[in-house]
Amino acid sequence: MHMIQSxxxxxxxxxxxxxxxxxxPLEGLTVECFCRSIEKDDSLYQSSVRKIEELxxxxxxxxxxxxxDIIEVGQILNAYxxxxxxxxxxxxxxxxxxxGGVFYPLQSFSRSVxxxxxxxxxxxxxxxxxxxxxxxxxxxxxxNQVEQLSSEKRQKLHLAAVVSQNFSNHLIALTQAYLxxxxxxxxxxxxxxxxxxxxxxxQNAREIQSGPARRKDTKTxxxxxxxxxxxKRLLPLYEQLSESIKTYYEEDF
Amino acid sequence: MHMIQSxxxxxxxxxxxxxxxxxxPLEGLTVECFCRSIEKDDSLYQSSVRKIEELxxxxxxxxxxxxxDIIEVGQILNAYxxxxxxxxxxxxxxxxxxxGGVFYPLQSFSRSVxxxxxxxxxxxxxxxxxxxxxxxxxxxxxxNQVEQLSSEKRQKLHLAAVVSQNFSNHLIALTQAYLxxxxxxxxxxxxxxxxxxxxxxxQNAREIQSGPARRKDTKTxxxxxxxxxxxKRLLPLYEQLSESIKTYYEEDF
Numbered sequence: 001m002h003m004i005q006s007x008x009x010x011x012x013x014x015x016x017x018x019x020x021x022x023x024x025p026l027e028g029l030t031v032e033c034f035c036r037s038i039e040k041d042d043s044l045y046q047s048s049v050r051k052i053e054e055l056x057x058x059x060x061x062x063x064x065x066x067x068x069d070i071i072e073v074g075q076i077l078n079a080y081x082x083x084x085x086x087x088x089x090x091x092x093x094x095x096x097x098x099x100g101g102v103f104y105p106l107q108s109f110s111r112s113v114x115x116x117x118x119x120x121x122x123x124x125x126x127x128x129x130x131x132x133x134x135x136x137x138x139x140x141x142x143x144n145q146v147e148q149l150s151s152e153k154r155q156k157l158h159l160a161a162v163v164s165q166n167f168s169n170h171l172i173a174l175t176q177a178y179l180x181x182x183x184x185x186x187x188x189x190x191x192x193x194x195x196x197x198x199x200x201x202x203q204n205a206r207e208i209q210s211g212p213a214r215r216k217d218t219k220t221x222x223x224x225x226x227x228x229x230x231x232k233r234l235l236p237l238y239e240q241l242s243e244s245i246k247t248y249y250e251e252d253f
Numbered sequence: 254m255h256m257i258q259s260x261x262x263x264x265x266x267x268x269x270x271x272x273x274x275x276x277x278p279l280e281g282l283t284v285e286c287f288c289r290s291i292e293k294d295d296s297l298y299q300s301s302v303r304k305i306e307e308l309x310x311x312x313x314x315x316x317x318x319x320x321x322d323i324i325e326v327g328q329i330l331n332a333y334x335x336x337x338x339x340x341x342x343x344x345x346x347x348x349x350x351x352x353g354g355v356f357y358p359l360q361s362f363s364r365s366v367x368x369x370x371x372x373x374x375x376x377x378x379x380x381x382x383x384x385x386x387x388x389x390x391x392x393x394x395x396x397n398q399v400e401q402l403s404s405e406k407r408q409k410l411h412l413a414a415v416v417s418q419n420f421s422n423h424l425i426a427l428t429q430a431y432l433x434x435x436x437x438x439x440x441x442x443x444x445x446x447x448x449x450x451x452x453x454x455x456q457n458a459r460e461i462q463s464g465p466a467r468r469k470d471t472k473t474x475x476x477x478x479x480x481x482x483x484x485k486r487l488l489p490l491y492e493q494l495s496e497s498i499k500t501y502y503e504e505d506f
Contacts, residue, residue, distance in 0.1 A: 066468075067470060067472070068470070068472065090465070090470075090472075090473040090476065090477075106441055106442065106444070106445055107444060107445050107448065108445065108448065108449060108463055119444055120444060121441040121444065123441075145441070147441070149437075153436075153437050155476065155480065156431075156432070156435050156437060156480060157432070157437055157441065157442070158473075159431075159477045159480055160428045160431060160432050160437070160439075160442060161442055161445055162464050162465060162466075162491075163424055163427065163428050163431075163487065163490075163491065164424055164425050164428040164442060164446055165442075165445055165449045165463075165464070166462070166463060166464030166465075166466065166467070166498070167421075167424050167490075167494045167498075168420075168421035168424055168425070168446075168449075168450060169449060169450070169453045169458050169461065169462055169463075170458075170462060170494060170497065170498050170501070171416055171417055171420050171421055171424075172417050172421070172450075172453040172454070172458040173453070173457075173458035173459040173462060173501075174497075174501075175413045175416050175417040176457065176458055176459070177459065178409075178412075178413060178416075179409070179410070179413050182406065183406075184402075184406050184409060184410055184413070186413075188359055188374040188376075188400070188410065189359065189410070189413060189414055189418075189454075190454050190455075191359070191360060191372055191373060191374065192359055192360050192361065192414055192418055193417055193418055193421075193450075193454055194451075194454065195360065195361065196361060196418045196421075196422060197418070197421060197422070197425075197446075197450045198447075200421070200422045200425040200426070201425070201442075201443050201446055201447065202443075204426075204429065205422050205423075205425040205426035205428075205429055206426040206429070208422065209419070209423060209426060210418075210419060210422075211415050211418070211419030211422075212343070212415060212419075213415075213419065214419070215319075217320060217321065217343075219320070219321065219343075220320065220411075223343065223408065224343075224412045224415065227408065227409060227412055228412070233500075233501065234416065236493065236497075237416075237420075237493065237494070237497060238415075238416065240489065240490065240493055241420045241423060241490070244423065244427075244486060244489075244490060245419070245420075245423050247486075248423070248426075248427075
């Protein structure tokens with residue numbers, strides 16, 4: 001089996017850039033990228049090609065574009081015969097002309113910060129065994145945490161990330177806005193949140209649940225609901241999440 | 254003004270124990286506690302009294318019992334003439350016979366782990382200026398972060414803690430349960446959550462919000478709702494939180 005020696009990256013957003021800068025130092029690997037538009041002073045400029053077709057000599061093309069553009073980009077690769085892998089958690093495996101795969105790093109990226117992939121979990125899938133093996137061994141050159149995962153399970157993992165990360169972030173955003181409006185510093189909450197959220201990740205979050213809903217402390221719940229009566233966004237979330245916590249602990253386990 | 258030289262703690266739960274072990278080493282301070290029941294081999298036994306009345310010689314009594322028992326305990330202190338402070342975030346300041354106060358550490362405690370109060374924010378309130386000053390300077394012996402805060406603001410701060418900490422913990426608990434049921438390891442999410450939740454605390458969480466609701470990625474949202482159609486607990490939370498995120502970014506700021 002031929003080892004992957006050349007990689008093309010389509011997309012120079014946050015993910016594309018992080019991929020590029022992590023792949024570039026790998027020995028025996030050439031890396032090129034295609035961006036819709038790129039400035040001459042961009043650090044990726046020297047390694048960028050003008051047309052996607054110029055990547056067709058590569059052993060692997062990674063599609064690092066937004067989810068809704070993946071299929072469209074894939075169609076441009078009809079004449080390409082190497083492996084094509086997209087990097088999306090929510091998008092199923094696509095055939096992409098016979099050698100399709102998935103190369104999903106479970107992390108948020110930004111354009112300005114280049115992160116090492118070493119500790120980032122990478123989830124791999126291929127539409128045939130050879131592609132899977134190729135992607136798997138290639139991924140191991142980047143990360144210490146590589147796992148093969150089906151599209152179905154990857155989609156569930158992505159859903160879990162949304163529930164735990166995106167929704168918690170929203171609750172923190174609403175808390176920051178509420179305290180700012182009330183003239184109270186958010187700063188004082190940081191030690192509690194660092195400790196509490198850190199514990200939740202490494203312990204059983206169900207068991208360490210605290211707060212008035214967990215204790216069924218109706219007096220505090222009522223006082224909070226009364227404080228929130230003008231808060232059209234926080235009020236329904238407070239009601240629903242408190243209700244969910246209360247009933248969760250009534251269930252038999 | 255007389256400096257506080259003796260403290261009595263009522264309650265030997267998680268908070269009472271943490272208070273006791275932080276106060277005990279302070280120079281020039283005697284600390285006693287009252288517990289409803291205490292074993293001879295308990296580390297607090299040597300410093301415990303049999304009746305609450307035996308604490309009446311103290312300059313300060315800290316009530317470290319659960320919120321719903323605070324008033325009842327306070328009534329036993331009718332003949333006591335020192336300062337009485339409760340330690341609850343949700344309970345308003347009470348008069349407690351003339352020298353009432355609040356001594357609220359913003360942190361979760363457990364019986365088994367004794368934490369240093371040095372980095373724990375302590376919020377102080379007194380029903381007269383002298384009591385406030387006494388509590389404030391006493392609190393400064395324990396913590397580097399002491400602040401005077403009104404009952405009204407303390408209650409809002411406590412509400413903010415519930416929204417950001419208790420609710421996020423619940424979302425993480427539901428995520429852990431969901432992944433376990435689906436046979437997927439929660440472990441892989443830890444780097445994402447550590448990074449994401451850490452950023453939320455030190456940055457503007459509204460600005461760093463990501464995820465399908467933020468992007469109005471209807472395709473992914475629909476796919477997730479379809480995955481959750483049998484999940485009677487996660488489904489309504491997913492719907493409401495996604496809706497809240499979507500509309501939050503439509504508002505003018």
